Structure formats: structure tokens, C-alpha cells
Amino acid sequence: MPIDLRSDTVTKPTDGMRDAIARAEVGDDMFGEDPSVRALEEHTAELFGKEAALFVTSGTMGNQLAIACQTRHGDEVIVGEGAHPIHFEAAASAALSGVQFAVAGKGGMFTADEMRAMVRGPEHWNPRTSLVCVENTHNRAGGLVFPQSDVEDIARIAKSLGLALHLDGARIWNASVRTKLALAALAAPADTVSVCYSKGLGAPVGSALLGSRELIARARRLRKMWGGAMRQAGILAAAAAYALAHHVARLADDHENARLFAERLRERGVTAAEPQTNIVMVDVAGGATEIVAEARKAGVLVNPGSSTRMRAVFHLDVVASEALRAADLLAGAIASVAAGANASVSAGAMASLAKGSG
Numbered sequence: 001m002p003i004d005l006r007s008d009t010v011t012k013p014t015d016g017m018r019d020a021i022a023r024a025e026v027g028d029d030m031f032g033e034d035p036s037v038r039a040l041e042e043h044t045a046e047l048f049g050k051e052a053a054l055f056v057t058s059g060t061m062g063n064q065l066a067i068a069c070q071t072r073h074g075d076e077v078i079v080g081e082g083a084h085p086i087h088f089e090a091a092a093s094a095a096l097s098g099v100q101f102a103v104a105g106k107g108g109m110f111t112a113d114e115m116r117a118m119v120r121g122p123e124h125w126n127p128r129t130s131l132v133c134v135e136n137t138h139n140r141a142g143g144l145v146f147p148q149s150d151v152e153d154i155a156r157i158a159k160s161l162g163l164a165l166h167l168d169g170a171r172i173w174n175a176s177v178r179t180k181l182a183l184a185a186l187a188a189p190a191d192t193v194s195v196c197y198s199k200g201l202g203a204p205v206g207s208a209l210l211g212s213r214e215l216i217a218r219a220r221r222l223r224k225m226w227g228g229a230m231r232q233a234g235i236l237a238a239a240a241a242y243a244l245a246h247h248v249a250r251l252a253d254d255h256e257n258a259r260l261f262a263e264r265l266r267e268r269g270v271t272a273a274e275p276q277t278n279i280v281m282v283d284v285a286g287g288a289t290e291i292v293a294e295a296r297k298a299g300v301l302v303n304p305g306s307s308t309r310m311r312a313v314f315h316l317d318v319v320a321s322e323a324l325r326a327a328d329l330l331a332g333a334i335a336s337v338a339a340g341a342n343a344s345v346s347a348g349a350m351a352s353l354a355k356g357s358g
């Protein structure tokens, strides 16, 4: 079995989770009669200190419902660089809500001043700025925690300007474990929060959107319109509830494994950022696609982010010894692709020398 570090979405349900799924009480959630879904929605809303929650199929649907409920067609949404809805949601915000994005700051995080600078004036040629989104932890920034004091400042300024604040909290659990801040404290500045049970928590499917009762009622109608209302979804909610009970504190192990992996790579001369949570970004001079293919042959799976960057994500199906082995295998793949590139450069140099001398 290869060591799969492509994402924390690749986990398989544990035996305990499969038992919980098998025993789940279910009903027709379209009629509001699935007790497991209801219990999960209530429990999650309580955890995050919000009035209501809606169980949805994916983090993408959570983000998109938040955007649809807090904008009008023709509006502009302020996000950080690399925001998930820009890069990985199939242009859903343009297609479903008719909005465009403005990027604040550099590298994914931004300050209240950087946000303020992107808010449009009232001139009739401007889009209307209506929503700000922060991502915590930030995926493309390598699992960095969005500083809470910045989130609070952003929320204060956004509110004073009449803008709503959405928190993409697909990995908010990792931020909470890392900072030791309660989930409700992390969520407090935001009007809406999307959270995923299917990332580091290890559930097979499912996310939630959190917000006011009124907003969640509107989101429930849209979820139906978009084909995301489910029937006996309690079998999925049971897995999510099991994950909340058993898999939150252990995220610290993933953070430690990410740290061990990055440290081992650096010992072997590879550039790997010091992780804050469960994501490690590995930088190379070039050839990331070839390195990913070579690493796959050696038994470790990582994602190419660009031609010079790869992403490795730690999760409950990877133990410390595998993290270290994965670092050795990846360092080996990097060295062998670099050696191949050097060999072909010197073969080219020899050929032109030969030509020149002839």
C-alpha cells in the first residue's frame, strides 16, 4: 500500500466509525425526520456558538451556500490569495451566485487594512462589495492558521461597512487544536462558517454550514434547489458525530507527523516549510510533476501544486514511521529526477561540444 499524502480527504472509515454508521437511527431528512442529522446539526451549531447548522454534502456546497445567501448577482467578494472558491470550486461562485472576487493581501492571509483597501466605492461603475471570506486553516498557504486578532479586526471593519464575513473552516478543527482556542471563539467573528467532517476528522462524506436561523433556513431551500437535500443521511451524520467524538484531539498527532516529515526532508537537503498544522509544502527548483510520478513508483503519493511545489497532507491513516519513510522516499525521488535532469543537461552539453569540435 502506498503512503497516501495527497489529502486528508483520502481516509477510510475506521471500524468504530463503521459500527456507528451501521447502528445509525435514520429517517427522511427531507421531512426533517432524520434524528441523526438533526442531532449532528444541533451539536455542531452548539460547538461553534451559532444559532443553526445545515448538514451539506461538501465543503464546496457549504462555501457556495454562504456566498449565495450573502451576495447579489454582480457583487464582489473579498478573499485572500489562493482561496478555495477561486481555485477548486469549478467557478461555482460565478455560475451560481454571479459574483466576482477581489484578492486582499499576499499569501492567503490579509489584515483589516488590506481588506479595507479592496472595498469598492459607491460609484455606479463599481461592483458592490458585500462579503469577505477568510480561510482557516489556509490550504494553499500550507495549512497556516489565520491569526485570530486579524480575523477579529477584519470582522469589526467589515461590520462597520455593512459587509458580511464568511469563514471557510474546512480545517478549523486543526486551527483549534493548534491554537488551543475553542471552536466557538474561532467562529465568533464570522456571520457564517463552513466546516468539514470529511478532512482531518476522517468521516467519509459531509460538511456543515453554520449561521443565524434565518440564513440557514434560506440555505436549506437553496440546498434543495441545487440537488443537495438528502433522505436517510443519518448514516453519514453518524460517521460525522463519531468523528467529532473520537478524532478531534488526535489531530495533534497529524501536526506532529507533518513536523517530523518536514524536518526529515530538510535533513536531506530538501526545502520544506515548517508546518503549523497537517499540511507541508515542499519546494523544488522544477519538475514537480516528474517528481510526483517518481515518488508514486517508490510508494508515496503527494500532490503537485505547481511545477516547483508539492503538497503533503497528514491524516489518521498515516503513522509517524510512515511520515519518516515518506520523507525518505520523496527525497529519493527528488534526487533521482534532479540526477536525470543533470545527466540530460550534460549529455546535451557533450553533444554540442562534439558538434562544435567537429
Ligand code: TLP
Residues within 6 Å of the ligand: 006, 007, 008, 009, 057, 058, 059, 060, 061, 063, 084, 088, 135, 137, 138, 139, 168, 170, 171, 196, 198, 207
Ligand atoms: N480541499 C481539497 C481540494 O479541493 C483541494 C483538498 O484536498 O485540500 N475549503 C477548503 C479550505 C478546502 O481545502 C476544501 C477541500 C474545501 C473547502 C472543499 O471541500 P470539499 O472537497 O468537501 O468540497
